[in-house]
Amino acid sequence: MDYKLIFDNTPEAMVLLDPDLKIVAANKHYLEVTMRKLDSILGKHFLLEAYPEPSVPYEQNPVRLSIEEAIAKGQRVYLDVIRYAIARPDGSGYDERCWEASHTPILNEQGELLYVLQETKDVTEREETKKALQDIEQKFRFMADSMPQLIDSDDAEGNSTYFNKQWESYTGIPTEELLAGSWQMAIHPQDLPAATEVWQQALEAGEAGQVEIRIRDKEGGYRWFLNRYLPMRNEDGAIRMWLGSCSDIHDMKNLVQELLASNEQMSELADQVQLAFRKVENERATLERLIMQAPTFFAILKGKDHRYELVNTKYQDLFPHVSLIGKTLAEALPEIADQGYIDVLNNVYQTGETFEAKEIIVKLANAEGKLEDNYLTFIFQPLYDELNQITGILIAGFDVTDKYLLKQKLQDLGVTVDNL
Incomplete structure (x- = not known):
């Protein structure tokens, strides 16, 4: 089994460090989100050379502290959302983004540290x-x-x-x-x-x-x-x-x-x-x-059958030919139900776990009933009553179709659009 191939194509962003915190491997997605090429960071100290944070002293760097905690405990440690600046490859400055990460020590059979695996996620848009x-x-x-x-x-x-x-x-x-x-x-x-x-x-x-x-x-x-x-x-x-x-x-x-x-x-x-x-x-x-007149679209679904209780103008604009209030999502928008979102909503309602999607394609019916591709960034977040019982779901997000299509056109023209 080609573990290197699997690692390199894993959709999560991962980087592998040796005990001295020098980079020994990074998969494709990690290089994409950090705007780097592998040969530019391989063998370099993770925090001092490859990804230094200019506004935080090394001794106080939360990433370093999280790695040290994982090594000391000998188990995975999760790092809460932090703001961390990444230097642009062209030297024009820094991009400050929001990140979530985990650090996992990899030990041999004698319990000696071989590597530290960082899995990270750019959560800037969500935040x-x-x-x-x-x-x-x-x-x-x-x-x-x-x-x-x-x-x-x-x-x-x-x-x-x-x-x-x-x-x-x-x-x-x-x-x-x-x-x-x-x-x-x-x-x-x-x-x-x-x-x-x-x-x-x-x-x-x-x-x-x-x-x-x-x-x-x-x-x-x-x-x-x-x-x-x-x-x-x-x-x-x-x-x-x-x-x-x-x-x-x-x-x-x-x-x-x-x-x-x-x-x-x-x-x-x-x-x-x-x-x-x-x-x-x-x-x-x-x-x-x-x-x-909120700048984002949002709606409130009530009950386990996900019945629309409130929608703002931005949300209604996504479905101009449908009256939503009082109807269940399955009744009002069968095309959405057919794409599996009822199961997603059921999971949020039953578990209380927020669902997030970034630039995901959603097929929406136009006035003639024809399905059209739209790209949306959104969250499904549970709503609780005073007894901490889930009573509904808040839908909030942005229509990023124009942004996504623009990125595609620029990519087709060979223009780098990592920061768009």
């Missing part, structure tokens, strides 16, 4: 995707938490899913308790029946509702708020979620009472009320745009 998703979430939360209104959201059935920091700061009730229903304790007992009735009517009718209520602050005092519920709908008109806002109108209400008592300045009052309503509506619309 950038994660960071982009985190940035989107942070922006949404920052915006919601920075608003003076008390903002909350509910699913289509009316179950609470989110309360902004203003709720906790104003009422003194922890967010976990608010989600569990303790928000009702903050409503004035005289106003709770009317608030509950308006909310139920809005749910049943699927229409916006509003009511004026008094909400208790953490010192025990009450202020008047305008509580409004607005449904967010998908293209089919089905309700995706509800957005609730409570705007402090205490001072305005006192002003109203004073104006009514004096029977003066009624027109000014009407203008102020209209301005308050427009402000609340503008802020709600801004929140919706932030969620739906």
Whole structure:
């Protein structure tokens, strides 16, 4: 059996070091991802000569520390994601990328160290995707938490899913308790029946509702708020979620009472009320745009049958001829199911292991039902409830078809595209 041939063509990037950490072998994929030729690194010290990291002292190099730990333990050691700069072959500088790696000591029968095998993976795009998703979430939360209104959201059935920091700061009730229903304790007992009735009517009718209520602050005092519920709908008109806002109108209400008592300045009052309503509506619309205009495509599948609960514009653009919300993936996109992705989703749902794909070809049906090749980079990530039970899957990623085709054209023209 030709072990060298197998090693050289293994799809994982691997490099073999001797006990002095000098390179004795590297397979094709390793040379590709590190932009090197074998004769340029063979026999060189792995970290001091072949792949020095300019910003980290050798003694503190995390790769060196991981290798030493593997040698000391006599077993494979995994290195968490690190940022590590690789010098460009043309001497024009460094490429800083994100890497995952493992180091495995290879011993003889007497337990003496013969080699150290490093298996590594360039995970830069995955980490950038994660960071982009985190940035989107942070922006949404920052915006919601920075608003003076008390903002909350509910699913289509009316179950609470989110309360902004203003709720906790104003009422003194922890967010976990608010989600569990303790928000009702903050409503004035005289106003709770009317608030509950308006909310139920809005749910049943699927229409916006509003009511004026008094909400208790953490010192025990009450202020008047305008509580409004607005449904967010998908293209089919089905309700995706509800957005609730409570705007402090205490001072305005006192002003109203004073104006009514004096029977003066009624027109000014009407203008102020209209301005308050427009402000609340503008802020709600801004929140919706932030969620739906994310730069990456993403969707949420709920349940073990993978039913679409939420898709943003970028994701819907991949399937412009199909209505997704409320349907299972198998029902809405049979061509995707035929390519084996149901099994992949089932595995993520059952094991909780994130699935990642980079520039993978996916056949998507066009408006005439004809399958076309698309190149996508994406992750399937499990979603958990408060009991740490998997309830669905988040799909997020990028359409890299244009980038991939451009790389192919450049390669056909003999242009090096390693860094594209």
